Amino acid sequence: MKKVLKWIGIVLAGLVGLLVVAAVVLNIMGGSRLNKTHDIQAESIVIPDDAAALARGEHLVDVGCKSCHGANLGGQPLLADPAIGLVYAANISGLGTSHSDEELILAIRHGLDQDGRQLVIMPAEAFINLSAEDLGAAIAYLKTVPRVENELPGPELSFMGKILLGSGMMGPVFPAEYIDHNQPFPDMPEVGANLEYGAYVSGLCTGCHGPDLAGGPSGEPNAPSVPGLRSESALASWSEEEFLLFMHTGVTPDGRQIDPEAMPWESFGKFEDDELQGLWLHLQSLPPAG
Ligand code: HEC
Ligand code: HEC
Structure with missing residues (x-):
């Protein structure tokens, strides 16, 4: 009996030791991500003054x-x-x-x-x-x-x-x-209610709604998945007015108030209406995700 207890004690001590080591390693990994540097050359662009x-x-x-x-x-x-x-x-x-x-x-x-x-x-x-x-x-x-x-x-x-960070x-x-640091600059379309400008502005949405705006799982653990914005999504039944209202107030046509922490509509609501109309034109033009 005594021997069994001794072995259980050794195994438990071993497990605790492993956990401590794992925590320390993850902590170091998290700390090094926090201080990680990249050697990137800035592009040279014109800084206007008009x-x-x-x-x-x-x-x-x-x-x-x-x-x-x-x-x-x-x-x-x-x-x-x-x-x-x-x-x-x-x-x-x-x-x-x-x-x-x-x-x-x-x-x-x-x-x-x-x-x-x-x-x-x-x-x-x-x-x-x-x-x-x-x-x-x-x-x-x-x-x-x-x-x-x-x-x-x-x-x-x-x-x-740091443990949370180190473990991903x-x-x-x-x-x-x-990000792809070599991604070229997109061309500058004419600002306003046109398809090209809408496509351009949608580049501010892809980080969360997915590269094709098809939605998908949230990058954040335990967060709900992010809805798609293409023509097969819930947006198919929205009108342009409802889309603009949502971008200004965070309220969906069915009356749901969306948390600005989850979807930064308070920021995007500062776009002018013609800019949001361009965005709407672009979203409407996207066929269902393949
Ligand atoms: C979602 C939140 C968020 C938004 C939106 C955002 N930033 Fe930041 N920004 C941060 C955080 C957080 C830091 C500090 C991060 C750190 O030190 O690791 C930061 C750091 C910076 C820095 C670095 C400052 C320094 O001392 O080197 C600059 C410059 C900057 N932001 C500019 C901008 C500009 C310009 C915009 C808009 C075009 C913007 N940010 C939008 C969160 C944000
Ligand atoms: C920081 C991440 C983030 C960014 C950036 C972002 N969104 Fe969202 N968006 C979300 C999340 C998360 C939801 C779902 C929120 C919920 O249901 O509570 C959402 C919901 C929406 C909805 C409601 C869809 C539905 O079916 O109810 C629309 C419309 C929308 N976003 C449009 C946009 C547009 C347009 C942009 C770019 C201008 C954008 N979002 C940028 C995270 C983001």
Whole structure:
């Protein structure tokens, strides 16, 4: 009997030891993903300075950046959970004095900071679909935004947070790890209610709704799957008015209020109606996914 107990004790101690080793290894893996750097060369693009381009840039920053970086671009916490960690959307005001154009291209299009460190959550997988003209306009505008004094630390994860990250349980949170950094810039279509512009803007939706907008499982664990937006989807029975209303309010035609944390309609609702009409034309034109 005593011998059996002794063996059970040894086995249990062994298992606990293995768990500790696994936790430590995953923690190290998570920590190294948090600090991983990439050596990417920024493309050289024209940074315009005319009033029309600055207005376009302001519009893009309104739609695309303020929901995370805050109304004055001074940054704010996105994840503040003592058990997991702390992630701020960085202070991106006053970049004209702190960042070169190349560094801004690396951040927005490639998801990397000034040292080549891969940025967490920053959705470069969407912004890599911006044309060189639009990226240039956004950068031109950003450089005019005055500095807001708000010192923020980089991302910090707890031991537990790093284990979740190391094991992949946080989902695809580093766009720089999975985007195609060599993807060419798309052409700039005429802005407005036309098919080409709709197709262009839909590049901001593919990161979540899938490369063909056919929907699929969510990248985040335990999150519901993401619906498709092609003509066989629920959208087939929507009208253009209902689509525009949804993009502005997050309310579907059957009266369901969608959480802006899941689907960032509060941001996309800042698109002008003619831009959303172009998007609608494009979605309507997509045949059922094969
Ligand atoms: C879904 C949230 C989200 C959106 C939308 C977003 N960002 Fe970010 N961004 C972040 C986070 C989080 C960080 C900090 C990540 C880190 O440090 O690892 C960041 C970092 C940055 C940085 C790097 C700052 C530095 O110190 O190097 C720049 C520049 C930036 N974002 C610009 C933009 C611009 C421009 C847009 C809009 C076109 C935008 N972001 C939209 C979340 C977001
Ligand atoms: C950050 C991820 C994300 C992005 C980016 C995103 N969506 Fe969504 N979207 C979702 C999720 C998740 C849902 C489902 C939410 C729910 O049902 O609670 C959704 C739902 C929708 C719905 C409702 C569909 C239905 O059948 O009820 C429409 C329409 C939609 N999205 C359009 C768009 C368009 C257009 C874009 C690009 C301009 C876009 N989304 C970008 C995540 C995203």
